[in-house]
Amino acid sequence: MNILVFSDTHLYLPFNQKKFNYLKKIVNSADKVIINGDFFDAYMLNFNRFVNSRWNKLFPLLKNKNAVYIYGNHDKKEYSDNRVDLFSVKQTYRLELKLNDRNYIFEHGQNIRKTPDYYIDFTKPYLTWLVFLTHALHYLLTFIFKKKFLDFRYGWTNNISRVRIKKLYKPDKNDFYIIGHNHFGEVDEKNRFACSGINLYGYGQYLMIDSSSKITLHEEWYDK
Numbered sequence: 001m002n003i004l005v006f007s008d009t010h011l012y013l014p015f016n017q018k019k020f021n022y023l024k025k026i027v028n029s030a031d032k033v034i035i036n037g038d039f040f041d042a043y044m045l046n047f048n049r050f051v052n053s054r055w056n057k058l059f060p061l062l063k064n065k066n067a068v069y070i071y072g073n074h075d076k077k078e079y080s081d082n083r084v085d086l087f088s089v090k091q092t093y094r095l096e097l098k099l100n101d102r103n104y105i106f107e108h109g110q111n112i113r114k115t116p117d118y119y120i121d122f123t124k125p126y127l128t129w130l131v132f133l134t135h136a137l138h139y140l141l142t143f144i145f146k147k148k149f150l151d152f153r154y155g156w157t158n159n160i161s162r163v164r165i166k167k168l169y170k171p172d173k174n175d176f177y178i179i180g181h182n183h184f185g186e187v188d189e190k191n192r193f194a195c196s197g198i199n200l201y202g203y204g205q206y207l208m209i210d211s212s213s214k215i216t217l218h219e220e221w222y223d224k
Contacts, residue, residue, distance in 0.1 A: 007196040008037070013049070026204075034070065035062070070093065138153070
């Protein structure tokens, strides 16, 4: 059984066919799916517009894989409604999954590494423009500098989360934490930590967990 873990797709409008094709491909390649937060971006469109957009073509694919939906900071529970059932069979802020000798613990990560939106409500209309401009700037810089920009922008974030997890949770030796939020995919076996990465600006990252509990990071440019 292969379990796909992806996060930080930040789906908003306009619809991106290349991104859809990429997400369809990785979802179809798995037996089960865990959406590790920030599936849609409530800072740029509300949930009603999201579920009625062309992104809803992903919903039956995800439901067919018994997707579990972990709420993130851009798609908090209060930003949606019971229509989350259209694309997931379970919704939570924290998921524990035992596989062989490991206890995988999934969280999006916003409570581990707090970002400004922990304190500021960016769903307010007068702040939406700031989110759009930030995404536009990041897309431009990624187009120019490719992975170098993403490494510079997000490469430091996992170090903070690793330290915070140990302080907040004091993990057992069999616990393996998998977060999203940091936009920097990584598998750190030594510290029993992984980040499911980013699916933005034409760059995709996701994790696969196989039946032997081996976890691998996959990366590709999807918007070419």
